[in-house]
Structure formats: structure tokens, C-alpha cells
Amino acid sequence: MIELQKVCRTFTVGDQKVAALRDIDLSFGAGEYISIMGPSGSGKSTMLNMLGLLDRPSSGTYLLDGGNVTDLNDEQLARVRREKIGFVFQSFHLVPRLTAAQNVELPMILAGIPVDERRSRVQELMRNYGLSERADHRPDQLSGGQRQRVAIARATVMKPTVLLADEPTGNLDQATGWEVLKLLEGLLEQDITLVVVTHDAEIGARASRQIHMLDGRILSDEQQTK
Amino acid sequence: MYLRDLITLTSSSFLTYRMRSFLTGLGIAIGIAAVILLTSIGEGLHQFVLKEFSQFGTNIISVQPGKTQTQGGNVGIFGSARPLTLQDADALRRLPYVEYVIPGLMGNAEVRFEGRTRRTMVLGEGRDFGKAFTMKVQSGSFWTDADDEQARAQTVIGSKIQQELFGETNPLGQYLRIGGQRYRVVGVMESKGQVLGMDMDDAVFIPAARAMELLNRPGLMEVNVSYRADIEADVLIRLIKNRLIEVHGREDFTIISQEQALEVLSSVLGILTFAVGALGAISLLVGAVGILTIMTMAVTERTAEIGLLRALGALEQQVLVLFLGEAMMLSALGGGLGLLLGIGIAQGLHLLVPALPVHTPWLFAALAELTAVTIGLAAGVIPAMRAAKLDPVEALRAE
Numbered sequence: 222m223i224e225l226q227k228v229c230r231t232f233t234v235g236d237q238k239v240a241a242l243r244d245i246d247l248s249f250g251a252g253e254y255i256s257i258m259g260p261s262g263s264g265k266s267t268m269l270n271m272l273g274l275l276d277r278p279s280s281g282t283y284l285l286d287g288g289n290v291t292d293l294n295d296e297q298l299a300r301v302r303r304e305k306i307g308f309v310f311q312s313f314h315l316v317p318r319l320t321a322a323q324n325v326e327l328p329m330i331l332a333g334i335p336v337d338e339r340r341s342r343v344q345e346l347m348r349n350y351g352l353s354e355r356a357d358h359r360p361d362q363l364s365g366g367q368r369q370r371v372a373i374a375r376a377t378v379m380k381p382t383v384l385l386a387d388e389p390t391g392n393l394d395q396a397t398g399w400e401v402l403k404l405l406e407g408l409l410e411q412d413i414t415l416v417v418v419t420h421d422a423e424i425g426a427r428a429s430r431q432i433h434m435l436d437g438r439i440l441s442d443e444q445q446t447k
Numbered sequence: 448m449y450l451r452d453l454i455t456l457t458s459s460s461f462l463t464y465r466m467r468s469f470l471t472g473l474g475i476a477i478g479i480a481a482v483i484l485l486t487s488i489g490e491g492l493h494q495f496v497l498k499e500f501s502q503f504g505t506n507i508i509s510v511q512p513g514k515t516q517t518q519g520g521n522v523g524i525f526g527s528a529r530p531l532t533l534q535d536a537d538a539l540r541r542l543p544y545v546e547y548v549i550p551g552l553m554g555n556a557e558v559r560f561e562g563r564t565r566r567t568m569v570l571g572e573g574r575d576f577g578k579a580f581t582m583k584v585q586s587g588s589f590w591t592d593a594d595d596e597q598a599r600a601q602t603v604i605g606s607k608i609q610q611e612l613f614g615e616t617n618p619l620g621q622y623l624r625i626g627g628q629r630y631r632v633v634g635v636m637e638s639k640g641q642v643l644g645m646d647m648d649d650a651v652f653i654p655a656a657r658a659m660e661l662l663n664r665p666g667l668m669e670v671n672v673s674y675r676a677d678i679e680a681d682v683l684i685r686l687i688k689n690r691l692i693e694v695h696g697r698e699d700f701t702i703i704s705q706e707q708a709l710e711v712l713s714s715v716l717g718i719l720t721f722a723v724g725a726l727g728a729i730s731l732l733v734g735a736v737g738i739l740t741i742m743t744m745a746v747t748e749r750t751a752e753i754g755l756l757r758a759l760g761a762l763e764q765q766v767l768v769l770f771l772g773e774a775m776m777l778s779a780l781g782g783g784l785g786l787l788l789g790i791g792i793a794q795g796l797h798l799l800v801p802a803l804p805v806h807t808p809w810l811f812a813a814l815a816e817l818t819a820v821t822i823g824l825a826a827g828v829i830p831a832m833r834a835a836k837l838d839p840v841e842a843l844r845a846e
Binding site (some may be wrong): 303310317 | 448449451452455456459460462463751752754755756757758759760761762763764765839840843
């Protein structure tokens with residue numbers, strides 16, 4: 222499903238070159254549950270941006286669903302992101318001016334999906350995530366857990382192949398955090414590849430595959446068998 | 448992305464920042480209102496003046512002394528060129544197609560009747576004045592002396608002179624002192640009101656020869672020739688020109704047809720309206736700066752949101768359209784408000800000062816709104832491009 226081959230990413234800070242990713246070789250299958258852990262500066266955020274096609278490798282190759290996405294232009298990348306990738310952020314990133322339902326609808330609006338189809342998909346998701354009564358509320362009228370659920374609904378509304386979650390429980394209390402994680406893990410049944418970036422070992426330990434990063438390299442890549 | 452969604456998304460930010468959007472829109476509204484108000488008054492004046500000018504009748508050609516070499520005023524009226532005389536007027540009267548020839552000049556003099564005096568306009572005219580121009584005699588008639596040179600001391604008075612000097616007395620047959628000379632009143636004009644700022648009711652009409660003497664002038668200020676309606680003005684102009692050159696030996700006069708005068712006037716007033724409108728457009732420029740400012744702020748404030756949109760798969764072009772749309776909508780709404788304001792103020796002014804003519808052509812209104820939208824578009828381009836070109840990774844990091 223996802224394959225990174227010798228991917229490097231270097232940034233130029235001042236006149237120094239800093240390598241954020243060094244020769245990363247990875248491959249994820251459909252329905253796989255991966256956690257990426259590491260201290261700050263280890264390259265896990267860059268990895269996430271790379272996987273999410275927000276950033277391009279300086280060298281190396283990225284294959285997504287068998288297609289090479291390394292050399293696509295910005296517009297093509299945007300379309301691939303739209304179709305195949307969902308993002309969940311630590312700070313939710315909901316548009317404050319729009320209602321919960323409109324936030325969920327946003328990716329479909331950008332994709333130009335007809336109104337009727339949009340409405341039924343939004344309703345279905347809001348129902349599944351227990352948000353039906355909150356559909357017309359704005360984000361500031363929602364609790365943290367509800368906001369993250371809206372964000373997850375938005376990330377999955379286009380039925381992506383990969384869901385990238387960046388510290389999804391970072392801004393939530395523990396109980397709500399677990400609920401959100403369970404919700405994310407439930408998506409695995411739909412054969413979504415779930416990638417959770419965290420520095421919380423307890424959360425990382427829930428994933429069936431745990432990747433530790435340090436200094437832009439993969440320190441360990443462990444498959445757990447339950 | 449559907450247009451409907453675009454409108455939903457852009458209007459959501461107006462609804463959130465109501466005050467701010469209102470004030471920004473107000474900048475454009477004031478500009479549009481100024482343009483509409485000024486052009487409404489300009490256009491109103493335009494129509495008013497044209498109406499005033501043509502109310503004397505249109506089949507009239509005016510000959511003035513002195514040759515105009517360039518466009519503009521003719522100095523001959525005020526003096527030094529060879530004068531037009533009553534003989535010239537007689538010579539024109541014998542031309543074909545000519546109906547009436549009215550020699551004319553004007554000045555000011557004191558008029559007195561039984562101890563009441565008034566300073567008023569004195570118009571030296573010909574006997575056919577009432578027939579050539581669309582001005583009616585209410586009672587009595589113009590003098591009928593066939594010889595302009597020897598016309599007796601008779602006068603037709605304006606309605607205001609009648610009211611002010613005669614009151615209840617029937618003026619016909621009475622003697623009125625004009626500049627010290629006695630004139631018998633033979634007619635009273637119908638009230639005509641103001642024409643180009645001159646009160647035609649506050650005037651006395653006397654034979655041109657007498658007026659030249661009274662006002663101490665060597666010649667006429669103009670000779671007006673009325674001609675048959677089925678004849679082209681150009682034909683008459685040529686005839687008059689040839690005849691006068693024959694008499695004078697050279698072309699030392701200027702011929703102005705009503706048609707030409709209206710054309711020139713119309714174009715001058717058109718330029719005036721345009722200039723006044725352009726003045727109002729400066730405030731539109733200020734409004735545009737307001738939009739530029741607010742959109743630049745919006746892009747900075749919503750950097751994280753732009754990052755999110757890009758992560759959700761928004762194309763650069765979609766981000767561009769969203770911000771451009773917002774700028775355009777701001778200015779379109781402001782423009783609409785400005786139209787209402789401008790037309791409202793113009794009509795309000797008209798109600799308060801009925802003498803002030805206002806007229807708002809629909810074309811102006813449509814053009815003004817189009818201008819507003821274009822300004823929004825132009826002002827929105829730079830901020831919107833900046834938004835579209837933001838690096839998604841950087842933008843997402845902004846909080």
C-alpha cells in the first residue's frame with residue numbers, strides 16, 4: 222500500500238543542511254496499525270508530512286497504492302491527498318466559522334461532490350460518531366472529545382486509504398483520549414492504514430507495529446503479535 | 448467546488464467578523480455613493496440644461512458679431528469687432544426659407560411706474576419675438592411697426608414687472624419709464640420662470656433700435672433667424688453666411704445653430720459629469736486599500752486554516768478563489784450599499800431642494816457596481832495569491 226524507498230529529506234537552516242530523514246525504507250500494508258514514536262527532533266513530524274504528501278522527499282521514492290507519487294506536481298498531490306489521505310491533528314484544526322456538519326463536509330466540498338451525496342454521507346458519519354445532536358454547533362460549542370470526533374469524521378469522510386494522526390490525544394484528558402483512540406482503532410476494520418505519531422509510550426504501545434525514530438533514522442521497527 | 452459552496456464558505460467569514468466586514472464594505476460603499484451621487488447630480492444638471500436650452504425652440508440659428516477662431520466664447524459679444532446691424536437683419540429677412548428674423552441685445556436699466564422703481568433686464572428684440580420663440584404673450588401683443596429702425600417707444604413687460612410695478616392696475620396702455628424714456632406698454636408676457644439662471648419674467652422687451660440707444664451700444668449682440676422646420680440647418684447656415692459676407696465683405700461673424708449649440712453643450716456637460724464622477728472614484732481607491740488591508744489580515748489570521756484546507760486536498764487555485772471571492776463579495780456588498788446610499792441621498796436632496804435636478808441612469812448604477820466588484824478583485828489578488836502560495840507544512844504549524 223505504502224512504500225518508502227531510500228527517502229531523504231534535508232532542510233537548509235541558515236547555511237547549514239540539516240537532515241530530518243535519512244534513507245528511510247518502510248512499507249505499510251492495508252489495515253495496518255502503526256505508531257511512530259521518538260523525541261522531538263527525531264524526524265517523526267517530517268515523516269508524517271512526507272506520508273501525507275504535504276512535503277516532498279529530497280531524494281528517494283514514495284509509492285502510494287502502487288503509484289509513484291514522488292514526481293507529482295502540487296495540483297496532482299492535492300488531488301491524491303483529497304482521495305487517499307486523512308489527517309487528524311493534535312489541535313483538531315476545525316474551521317471555527319463552520320458548524321460541525323460543515324466541517325465534516327469540507328473535504329467533499331473541495332472535491333466537488335454533489336450536495337445530496339454529501340448530505341447523506343455527513344449524516345451517516347455524524348450518527349456513527351454520536352454527533353448527530355451536535356451537527357449544527359460550532360467548534361467552540363463542543364467539548365474537546367467532540368471536536369476530535371468531528372475531526373476524525375472529516376478525515377474519514379472521503380474514505381481514505383491512510384489515516385495520519387499527529388498526537389491525536391495530546392489536547393485531551395486521559396478518558397477522552399482513550400475514547401478517541403478506540404474510535405481511530407475501529408477504523409482498522411475498514412482496512413484503513415492507521416499511522417499514529419506520538420511521544421506517549423503508553424499510546425504507542427497499543428499499535429501492532431511500533432516504530433521508534435531518532436535523528437532522522439528508524440531506530441527500531443517491531444511487529445507485535447497479540 | 449460549486450458556486451453555492453463558495454458563497455457559503457466566504458459568507459461564513461462575514462457573519463463571523465460582522466463589524467470588521469461592515470466597516471471595510473463601508474469604505475467601498477462611501478466611494479460608490481459619492482460616484483453615484485455626483486454623477487446623478489451631474490446627469491440631472493445635464494438634462495436640465497439641455498431642456499432649458501431647447502425650450503426657446505430648435506429651428507433657430509443665431510448670428511453673433513466677430514469671428515470665432517477657436518472653440519469657446521465669442522469676444523464679439525462684448526465689443527470690439529464690427530457690429531451686426533439692423534440692416535444685416537433686414538438682409539437676412541429676405542433669404543428663402545426664413546420665417547422670422549429677430550435682432551437682439553440685452554442690458555440692464557431702471558424701470559419706473561408711478562414712483563415704484565425696479566432694476567431689471569432690458570431685452571432689445573424684434574417684433575416677431577413672440578412668434579419665433581416659444582414664449583407667449585399673455586395679454587396685448589408685440590409691437591407691429593414694420594420698420595425696426597423707426598419702431599416707436601413701445602414695450603412688452605414680463606409678468607414679474609407687472610406684479611411688482613403695476614399690481615392691480617391693468618398695464619396695457621400705461622406708460623412705463625425705462626432708463627428715463629417713456630414707453631407705452633403694449634403687452635404682458637406669460638410667466639416663463641428662470642431660463643439658465645435668467646429670470647425671463649423680470650424683464651422688459653423693447654424694440655432693438657431703441658435698446659441700442661438706451662444701452663448705448665453700437666450694434667446688436669445677435670441676430671436670431673428662425674427657419675422652416677423642413678429645412679436642414681446646414682442649408683440655412685450656408686445661405687446666411689453667403690449673404691452676410693456679401694454685405695460685410697468678409698466673414699466677421701459667427702453662426703451658431705441650436706443643434707450645434709446643443710451638441711457642444713451636451714459634450715461639455717458630459718465631460719463635467721465624468722470629471723465629477725472621477726473625483727468620487729478617488730474615495731473608491733481608499734475603499735480598495737481598506738479591502739487590501741483586511742484581506743491581508745485575514746490571510747495572516749487564517750494561516751493555519753489555509754494549511755488545513757491544503758491538507759484536506761484543496762488546490763492552490765481553490766484557496767485563491769476562496770480569498771478572491773471573499774474580497775469580491777465584500778466589495779460587491781459594499782457597492783450595493785453604496786448604490787442604495789447614493790441614490791437615496793440624491794433623491795433625498797431632490798426632495799429637500801426641488802430645484803436641484805437629479806437623475807441616476809441605470810447604466811451608471813450597473814457600471815458602479817461592476818467597478819466595485821472589479822476593485823474587490825484587484826485588491827484581493829495579492830493577499831489571495833499569498834494565501835495560495837503558502838507552504839502547507841508551515842501554514843499548519845501556525846497557531
